[in-house]
Amino acid sequence: MPEIHAKLSASGAKRWLTCPGSVRLEEGFEDSSSVFAEEGTAAHTLSEYKLLHQTGKISKLAYTKRYNKFKRENEHYSKSMDDYTDDYVSYVLEQYNAYPNAFIELEKRVDFSRWVPEGFGTSDVVIISEGVLEVIDLKYGKGVAVSAEENPQAMLYGLGAYNEYDMLYDFEKVRMTIVQPRLDDTSTYEVTLDELLAWGDEFVKPRAELAASGEGDCVPSEDGCRFCKAKAVCKARAEKNLETARHDFDEEPGKLSKEEISEILLQAPEIKKWIEHVETYALEQARDHGENFPDMKLVEGRSNRVITDKDKAADLLHDAGQTDIFKPRELLAITKLEKAIGKEIFNEVLSDLIIKPPGKPALVSVKDKRPELNSLASAIDDFEDDLL
Ligand code: SF4
Known part of the structure; x- marks a missing residue:
């Protein structure tokens, strides 16, 4: 080679x-x-x-x-x-x-x-x-x-x-x-x-x-593939993800076991990312380079109505006697606000008003660094222990 x-x-x-x-x-x-x-x-x-x-x-x-x-x-x-x-x-x-x-x-x-x-x-x-x-x-x-x-x-x-x-x-x-x-x-x-x-x-x-x-094998890994320029077209990555998707489940027909559900969920983030990478790549190729993909076609996506001249629309609505037409004034989002006024003033002025509310529960791999939330079962156990 x-x-x-x-x-x-x-x-x-x-x-x-x-x-x-x-x-x-x-x-x-x-x-x-x-x-x-x-x-x-x-x-x-x-x-x-x-x-x-x-x-x-x-x-x-x-x-x-x-x-x-x-x-x-x-x-x-x-x-x-x-x-x-x-x-x-x-x-x-x-x-x-x-x-x-x-x-x-x-x-x-x-x-x-x-x-x-x-x-x-x-x-x-x-x-x-x-x-x-x-x-x-x-x-x-x-x-x-x-x-x-x-x-x-x-x-x-x-x-x-x-x-x-x-x-x-x-x-x-x-x-x-x-x-x-x-x-x-x-x-x-x-x-x-x-x-x-x-x-x-x-x-x-x-x-x-x-x-x-140029002799080495392609060896997929989450960290390695994430920033690889070939991530959308790499066969080794596709094979690994499709292999996971083709997983042989328990011979018994019927419902998935909890173990099987875990297996699906643990692989899901990587498979979702991979599909997203392939979709983005294929769309760019079709839209920007005129490439054709078998059994697929480029169409116009869905779009929403827009007002072409907001100032003029506001004047016309005002003339028509409409007053309830503006969004309420609101602060910039936290990151934009901090960027605009600087970290020091942000902390000095707002530190008492910034909280981090608890996030929604998420089911993740046990390898995740976040501490485990008390599940309902362990909460009941704790409650029963307190009664003893
Ligand atoms: S996408 Fe393919 S070539 Fe790129 S790091 Fe992953 S396995 Fe290697």
């Missing part, structure tokens, strides 16, 4: 380390950008300006110019982004100042091609000190908490940073930290240099070489 000039990125490492075939399958798909990714890029830029200034790498004047330009021109700037990046910057400076005789690099290109063919990336922060090397990664998303524990992206940055400074320093430990200011979450994973190098040499290198050669 021909050599694939794959981009084995650090951010995709979780995927290609478990599914080497994904590198081959992703060939030809374009990188897509989302508004969340753009917002993340903006937060990184703002943080970098602040850190450049706070670590003395640029003057106050240069910082103020950059900051004001960013605030004026970047559509993703918000007061809350300012607050959250302040939190991140404080954390980085705290770490940096805690190391004696340390120096800091920002947005540092790190080369880990010794373990991953053509592998390189950009580490947000690298702190180099005698004995300890630390890489810090800002994640601005607030969807899912990302742990630094055995996080392959952070570990590859650790390897890349080691590769860069190994000649100048003797490191014993490598620390990898992920900061998610919007989730108020920071996690650090610390390993000895020997452990990190063993991971790189024994675990990463053979898998990366297999993935880059």
Whole structure:
């Protein structure tokens, strides 16, 4: 098979380390950008300006110019982004100042091609000190908490940073930290240099070489498939999900057992996501590229009536003597409100008025981290125990 000039990125490492075939399958798909990714890029830029200034790498004047330009021109700037990046910057400076005789690099290109063919990336922060090397990664998303524990992206940055400074320093430990200011979450994973190098040499290198050669199998997994560009068209993923759907139930006709219901429900989220990915992909292909899918056709979806000119409609209704025509004024939704006024003012003014009501009961896997709700049966047991 021909050599694939794959981009084995650090951010995709979780995927290609478990599914080497994904590198081959992703060939030809374009990188897509989302508004969340753009917002993340903006937060990184703002943080970098602040850190450049706070670590003395640029003057106050240069910082103020950059900051004001960013605030004026970047559509993703918000007061809350300012607050959250302040939190991140404080954390980085705290770490940096805690190391004696340390120096800091920002947005540092790190080369880990010794373990991953053509592998390189950009580490947000690298702190180099005698004995300890630390890489810090800002994640601005607030969807899912990302742990630094055995996080392959952070570990590859650790390897890349080691590769860069190994000649100048003797490191014993490598620390990898992920900061998610919007989730108020920071996690650090610390390993000895020997452990990190063993991971790189024994675990990463053979898998990366297999993935880059285009020879590896496609191995579906929830984490791996989620961000794979081939997730909608991958046969291995389809086979796995259809296999689940074709599950052989108990020979006895009649009702599903509780065990069988659990099996269906535990597989349902992944199957639902997969169907959604296939639907989205096929619709885009049909709508934007004129592709035909057998026994299917493109039609106009359902739509609702709209008022073309709301101001004019309001005037006409007013002239017609109608007064009860406006929505009641209401506050912005919490996230938008916090974004508009900033985290600090939001907390200062509204902290007594914000509550988190209990969520609706959901039946989930026992592996879910949330504590179990008391079921009716255990509530009755508790009640009976109280009577004894
Ligand atoms: S969808 Fe999943 S199994 Fe298929 S190539 Fe991507 S990561 Fe591998």
